[in-house]
Amino acid sequence: MKISAIRAYAARVGIRNQLLVKVETDAGVYGWGESGLSGRELAVIGAVEHYAGFLTGRDPLAISALWQEMYRSQYFEGGRVLTAAISAIDIALHDIKGKALGVPVYELLGGRNRDVIPTFATTSAPPGPEMIAQAQSLVDAGWRAMRLSVSGHEEKAVYEPREHIAETARWCVETRKALGEKIVLGVDFHHRLSVAEAASFCQKMPSGTLDFIEEPIRDETPEAYESLRRMTDVPFAIGEEFASKWQFLPYIERDIHQFNRLDVCNVGGLTESMKVAGWSEAHYVDMMPHNPLGPVCTAATLHFAAAVANFAWLETRSSPVETHLGFDDATLFPLCPQLDGAVYKVPEVPGLGIEVDETLLKEARFTPWEAPHLKRRDGSVTNW
Known part of the structure; x- marks a missing residue:
């Protein structure tokens, strides 16, 4: 062949x-x-x-x-x-x-460790009573881990972190009170903050309010994360933009973070992902894969999640409170992973367990897209 x-x-x-x-x-x-x-x-x-x-x-x-x-x-x-x-x-x-x-792909990766893949979901309403209502609805639907909204992400042109971190912290505290201690709560700042801003955000909440903070600052300098680590006890979830095992290396070996947001579609596929998982297991870092793309990414990540021992939760964007609106369209993907409550069942079919209608795919148009080019109020460029 x-x-x-x-x-x-x-x-x-x-x-x-x-x-x-x-x-x-x-x-x-x-x-x-x-x-x-x-x-x-x-x-x-x-x-x-x-x-x-x-x-x-x-x-x-x-x-x-x-x-x-x-x-x-x-x-x-x-x-x-x-x-x-x-x-x-x-x-x-x-x-x-x-x-x-x-055989299913996970058999190529050493066989499966679990029968179902637990997921975490993300609220879509901005911080406030509606966000708490969404979080409660996720709990009622079976989710035990979720990511809360942060203030300011709905703005498309200007972002001033100091205007939003206090509001986000306030509603994180309120959500913890509403849901209790058994639910895993986190937030994703999409690396929009500085070290000082991220520390200020964490310090505005009682210890134990959040179980993780995702991508609070940019990742180019591990020393910056080490500095932030000394200022807060909130676990870090980082790595979705890492493009190799070498980018993960200093974070894993220097015990900087607790959750790897590895993306199998960025890091080098399943071959590279398994190497990162092995290093992570040796340092008691859990895998919490990034999964905001399409059904092929979801299918590949399910096999990865089934095969590794040190797995926490898989991101899903198809919960009742946030959907990617057709990204797993059954006409284009006649066979693809489907949520079963708050979990995915591990596929049993050979390969990934995914099929694509190539005729429809050829007809679908590519639409150029740019991430928002955010600026601060003084006109300077900042992170999206």
Whole structure:
């Protein structure tokens, strides 16, 4: 069996673009993968085309060797664009190998550790009574872990952290009072804060209010996170934008964080994800995968979550209070993971357990999208 073609499709699905990659073989077996570099899909397509040039005609079952060749085949190794392309191809190769051998992908990763995959959901209403009502509805529906809204994310042009952290902290405290101590609560600041702002936010709440704070500051400097670590006891959940095991390395080995928000569609696919999981297990860091993309990402991450021992929760964006509005459209994805209450059942079918209507995918249009280019009130650029 040889790779006969690699095809990349960037298309608007629901409220966002998805970049899906299909790897075909001369035996008629094919696999699907997905890239996670949202907003830069065209750059990733270029990288996929580069890789297709030397992967065509190769053995699709030699996944590890092909990963190494993709990563090391140019002088400039790695980088988010390249590893996003590698991720999609690597996931598709696992899909092919699972189908060829007649086993679910998690069997290629060492077998499953669990039968169901617990998820965490995210409220969509801004901090306030409606957010608490949404959180309570999630509890009533079976969720035991969730991410609360933060003030200011609804604004599309200007973001001033100091205007929002007090409001967010206030409603986090109120939500904890309303839901009690047994529910896991966190917030995601999308790396919008400075060290001082993040510390101020955490210090405005009683200890134990939050079980995690996600991406409070940017990740380029581990020392900055170490500084923040000394100022707060709130566990950190970071890593969704990390593009290799090497980016995770200082955070894991220096005991900076407690949850890895690894994205299998950014970090280098399932091959790289399993390596990060092993390091994390040795340091008692739990895996809490990033999963805001499409059904291919969800399917791949389910197999990863089934196979690793140190797993906490999988992100879902299909809860009753927040949906990606058609991103898992059953007409385009006739076979894809579906929530069963607050959990996903581990797939039993060979490969990823995903099917895509390629005819409809070809008809779907790609819509260029830019993340909000936020500024502060003084006109300076800040993070989205």
